[in-house]
Structure formats: structure tokens, C-alpha cells
Amino acid sequence: MKRSLGYIKAFGLLAMVCLLYGFAEKRHKDRKISEISVRFTEGENLYVTEEVVNKLLIQNNGSASGIDKETLDLNRVEALLNQHDMIESAEVFLSLDGKLNATVGQRKPIGRVVGNSSYYLDRNGEIMPLSPNYSARVPLLFGFDGKNLKKAYPVVKSIREDEFLTRHITGLSRLKGDAYLLELREHDFQVYFGDSSNVALKFNNFKAFYKKAQKDKKLDTYKKVNLQFGDQVVCTKK
Template sequence: MKSKLGYIKFVLLLALMAFLYGFAEKRHSQRKLTGSEVHFTDNENLYVTVDAVNKLLIQNEEANANLGQETLDLNKVETLLNSHDMIENAEVFLRLDGKLSAIVTQRKPIGRAVGNTSFYLDKNGEVMPLSENFSARVPLMLGFDESNILTAYPLVSYIKNDSFLSKHITTIQRLENGRYELKLRKADFVVYFGEIKNIALKFNNFKAFYKKALKDKKLDTYKRVNLQFGNQVVCTKK
């Protein structure tokens, strides 16, 4: 008898829990969205603005504030944001207060191609359109288009990730023979890099040369610095 009574209590408890869960789900689904908010994962300049992201959230029919939360497809909202040209990744979730929140990581340019068409090369080696909101301070890339820009990615990426090089190099030019020249911010000479080979070795040699020439006050005496010969730097004086 006792075991039968315990079984009945257990069933009633399960029924009560199911009712409360269903009631809570119904209340939750009937709540309306109260707005949206956007957070960026870094404090860098905005190639896509908060207003632009909010506009995508608000105008998307899946995120319309007049719809109940049960109709919201967060994956679809994320897909919409991730399709934006300036967004690398977006995560969307619904807060307890009814706000739709988006955490956005922007794409990061490392070089800017200038010519018949202008665009950025981003840190992942992909073509990125220019932004209407901000112009990145990255090396200019001359002689490039979308068909050959990726050939320079190892060189541009190395420059971007080196504090000395990113501070000094302003221009990367692709020559007709597929070789490369570099121009510096505070130097009158051209750096002939040659083929994109032995990048670390060539730049280590260049940095050693630059620091010694700067110390000896001879930077202004050169018109061309050639790095293509491996372990040596060949300079041409003015």
C-alpha cells in the first residue's frame, strides 16, 4: 500500500513539474523583444558601426520587436550579421530582460590595394571592401588586383605582425616581374625585396642595417637598399 501511494505521489509530482515548465515556457514565449544591443570584441576603430548592426537586427523580420520570442531564430540572425562585409564573426543571444544582444568581431585589414579598384587585404588573406566609416592605417599596395593580391599575403602579414616594420613601411609595390619593392615612412631610399622568399632572414638583415645606418647618421646617403641576396644587404648610394 505504501509503495503504491509513493508511486502516485511521484506521478503527481512529475505532472506538476511538467505543468509548471509548460506554464513558464508559455509565459516566456509570449514576452516581446524589448530592443537590441551591440558589443564589439575590441576597442579598435569601427569599420561597421553600432547603428549599422542595430539596423540589421531591427530590420530583420526574425528579430522584429513586435514578434514573440518563440518566433526568433538566433541562427538566422547570426547568419545575417556574418554576411556583412565588415564582420568576421557575430554571436547573437537573447537576454533575460528581452533584449537581443550581439557580440561582433570586425574584420581587420592589413594592407590597402590602390589602383583601378581599391580594397583591403584582411588578416585572414581575404579581400575586404573599403569602409565608409573609417580608413585603416595600413601599407598601400600598388600594382595589385583581386587576381594577384593573395601572392603578397605572406609578406604583408609578416609586416603587420612586426612592430618595427609596421611602424616604418608605408608602401608595398608589385613590379612587373613579380618582385616587390618597399617604401618607408622616414627614409628616402627604396627597399628592393625581390621574391617573397626568406622573409624573416631578409627583414632581420634589413633591421640590423637600418639601426646601424641610423646610428651612424647615414640613412640619407642611400637611394636603394637590396635585400635579395640572402645574408647580405647591398646598398646603392645617391
């Protein structure tokens, strides 16, 4: 009899636990989103604003409190963010306290095409539209279109990844045969780069030439600097 009573008590306790768990689970599912938290990687929200991200997250629900956790499609929301022209990557997730979190990485421009139409070249070599919120300080690219821009990508990328080159080079002009001229911030001599072959070697030669000529105070005596030969710098004086 005592054993049967013990079984009954254990069964009743188990049933109560299951009931409470089911009730808590239902309450959890029925809860609305408490708030939205947006974090931009690298601490920047230059090209897309938090307001734009919030609108994509709430999916026309008006506010965070109008979003039902049970019906929220995180994959769809994440896909919407990743389709945005200014976003490189996005991750969306729910925290235990009911907060909808979004971690957003923006696209990074490394050059700006100037011509009949203007747009950026981003760090992955893709075309990126201009942002109405912020104008990036990147080298200006002249004489380019979507067809020939890819060939210049290694040159522009090398400029943006080098502190010295970023400080001194402000533009890149395309010539016939996909050869390039570099435009300098402080000096008026032409720098003929040639095509996009041997990029690292040419830039190393240019930096060595520049520092030596600067030390000798001869930078203003040159009319043209030619880097196309790879293993040497050929200079023409004024």
C-alpha cells in the same frame, strides 16, 4: 483511506506544479525581446556600426519589442551577420532576461590596394571592400590586382605584425616578376625586397641594417638598399 487521501493530495500537487510550469513556459515563449545588446570584440566598431548590426538583428521588425522570442531564428540572424562584408565572425544568443545579444568580430585590413579600384587586403589574405565609416591606416599597395595580391600577402602580413616595420614602411610597389619595392616613411632611398621568399630573413636583415646605419648617421647617404640576396644587404650610395 488515509493512504488513498495521501495519493490524491500528491497527485493534485504534481498536477498543480505541472500546470504552473506549463503556464510559465508559455509566458516565457510568448515574451518579446526586451532589448538588443551588441558587443564588438577588441572594443572596436570601426568598419561596421552598431546601427547596421541592430538592423540585421531585428530583421525588418522595426524594433526589438517587435521580435517574438518563439519565432526568432538565431541561426539565420547569425548567418546574416557573418555574410556582411565587414564582419569576420559573429555569435548571437538570447539571455534569460530576454535580451538579444550579439558578439561581433570585425575584419582587419593590413594593406590597401590603390589603382583603378581600391580595396583592402585583410589579415586572412582576403579582399575586403573599403568602409564608408572609417579609413584604416595601413600600407598602400601599388600595381596589384586580385590575381597577384595573394603572393604579396606574406610580405604585407609581416609588416603589420611587426611594430618596427609598421612604423617605418608605408607602402609596397609591385614590379615585374612579382618583385617588390618598399616605401619608407622618413627616407627617400629605394628598398628592393625581391619576391616573397625568405620574408622573415629579409626583414631581419633590413632591421639590422637600418638600426646600424641610423646609429652611424648614414641613412641619408644611400640611394638603394637591396634585400633580395637573403643572407646580406647590398647598398648603393648616392
